[in-house]
Amino acid sequence: QKEVEQNSGPLSVPEGAIASLNCTYSDQGSQSFFWYRQYSGKSPELIMFIYSNGDKEDGRFTAQLNKASQYVSLLIRDSQPSDSATYLCAVNIRSSNTGKLIFGQGTTLQVKP
Amino acid sequence: EAQVTQNPRYLITVTGKKLTVTCSQNMNHEYMSWYRQDPGLGLRQIYYSMNVEVTDKGDVPEGYKVSRKEKRNFPLILESPSPNQTSLYFCASSLSVQGFVGAFFGQGTRLTVV
Numbered sequence: 583q584k585e586v587e588q589n590s591g592p593l594s595v596p597e598g599a600i601a602s603l604n605c606t607y608s609d610q611g612s613q614s615f616f617w618y619r620q621y622s623g624k625s626p627e628l629i630m631f632i633y634s635n636g637d638k639e640d641g642r643f644t645a646q647l648n649k650a651s652q653y654v655s656l657l658i659r660d661s662q663p664s665d666s667a668t669y670l671c672a673v674n675i676r677s678s679n680t681g682k683l684i685f686g687q688g689t690t691l692q693v694k695p
Numbered sequence: 696e697a698q699v700t701q702n703p704r705y706l707i708t709v710t711g712k713k714l715t716v717t718c719s720q721n722m723n724h725e726y727m728s729w730y731r732q733d734p735g736l737g738l739r740q741i742y743y744s745m746n747v748e749v750t751d752k753g754d755v756p757e758g759y760k761v762s763r764k765e766k767r768n769f770p771l772i773l774e775s776p777s778p779n780q781t782s783l784y785f786c787a788s789s790l791s792v793q794g795f796v797g798a799f800f801g802q803g804t805r806l807t808v809v
Contacts, residue, residue, distance in 0.1 A: 625800035670738060681745050682751070684740070685740075
């Protein structure tokens, strides 16, 4: 089992819809969770981070964390064609005081006009 | 402008010829890290540094070395490159480990070892 798993997609949604991206992780001691966006040929860009169970909202983005079920998700409301990219989930395993970061393989999102 | 600068952006080299990829950040960040990105394997952490003179292995450190002699620079050294190190490499930095790990990524270095 991979430490951080994402469905590679592509996930296709119409413009204006809600895109839901999911990520599961295997290490129960994981404490910090991050979502990155990566456009083709570009470097990853941090868009959200979350530490506590529940929801965290930032503009059109909402990160959701459920430690008991070991999953973290990213919701993108009012999806725009400019949101089309690969979304990477990253987990800081074992302790939030270490710098070891494990990435999922990423989910490709396509937002169709 | 706040940035992480990697050099070179593209490099083709031969097996066994030592090379260094430089990484520099101008944000006074404590944390820096190196990753490689390969199709089907995603981003994998090579080494990271939580402060000057403090480095630790990530998931795929074999064949790589790093040093952190000053806060702004974190070079990646391949002592004897091999073709399986052909990859896209990213350097990243953040203010601290908690909350902003890898917040700023460099532009990437595409390395080909023949």
